Amino acid sequence: AQSVTQLDSQVPVFEEAPVELRCNYSSSVSVYLFWYVQYPNQGLQLLLKYLSGSTLVESINGFEAEFNKSQTSFHLRKPSVHISDTAEYFCAVSPIIQGAQKLVFGQGTRLTINP
Amino acid sequence: NAGVMQNPRHLVRRRGQEARLRCSPMKGHSHVYWYRQLPEEGLKFMVYLQKENIIDESGMPKERFSAEFPKEGPSILRIQQVVRGDSAAYFCASSPVSKSPEQYFGPGTRLTVT
Numbered sequence: 001a002q003s004v005t006q007l008d009s010q011v012p013v014f015e016e017a018p019v020e021l022r023c024n025y026s027s028s029v030s031v032y033l034f035w036y037v038q039y040p041n042q043g044l045q046l047l048l049k050y051l052s053g054s055t056l057v058e059s060i061n062g063f064e065a066e067f068n069k070s071q072t073s074f075h076l077r078k079p080s081v082h083i084s085d086t087a088e089y090f091c092a093v094s095p096i097i098q099g100a101q102k103l104v105f106g107q108g109t110r111l112t113i114n115p
Numbered sequence: 116n117a118g119v120m121q122n123p124r125h126l127v128r129r130r131g132q133e134a135r136l137r138c139s140p141m142k143g144h145s146h147v148y149w150y151r152q153l154p155e156e157g158l159k160f161m162v163y164l165q166k167e168n169i170i171d172e173s174g175m176p177k178e179r180f181s182a183e184f185p186k187e188g189p190s191i192l193r194i195q196q197v198v199r200g201d202s203a204a205y206f207c208a209s210s211p212v213s214k215s216p217e218q219y220f221g222p223g224t225r226l227t228v229t
Contacts, residue, residue: 006157032216034216034217036220042222042223043119043121043206043220043221043222043223044158044206044208044220045220046217046218046219049216049217051216090157090158094216096216101216102148102160102163102171102174103148103150103158103160103208103218104160105150105157105158105159106157107156107157108156108157
């Protein structure tokens with residue numbers, strides 16, 4: 001079984017400041033890792049994913065996440081946030097085994113950007 | 116290419132009524148997942164379906180909840196005799212093939228039980 005822990009339920013930051021949203025997971029098998037973003041009253045959008053290869057993955061809007069196998073972490077970072085980044089961010093994993101698998105989500109981190 | 120469609124977006128039911136939530140996957144996707152998001156919580160997996168088959172229902176409550184994905188038409192999540200604790204956002208996701216790990220989410224149905 002898998003579990004995901006997002007250590008911060010809320011993260012307030014000022015506009016243009018850097019931010020890190022933390023994510024740790026537990027799994028007895030290898031996993032794929034994902035970050036999803038949920039804007040108010042909307043569904044989830046895939047922000048970025050780690051499937052294989054380079055452990056540093058980037059999104060088109062400036063976010064990046066690094067897979068650290070030894071620390072079982074997949075923290076999300078952005079060097080300079082914008083008001084439009086205000087949203088809830090969910091870390092998720094799915095096991096790398098035959099066939100499609102359910103996603104296991106963390107509790108979410110609410111990112112609030114203050115002007 | 117239209118995304119995952121869910122309807123209705125908002126649904127209000129009185130205790131004891133039935134709720135039917137519909138999900139049309141993205142074109143070309145044959146795998147559907149249902150997740151539930153309770154207030155102030157993350158998403159919890161409920162059920163995974165392919166056309167005419169339930170693959171994994173380990174997250175479904177044992178009673179009152181059922182899901183189907185018929186050969187034709189949308190996937191349906193059905194909740195019978197709703198209770199206040201069923202109030203939540205229900206999200207559907209789809210993926211194209213069995214080995215694709217990415218899932219694409221719909222906008223959700225927000226169920227309120229009064």
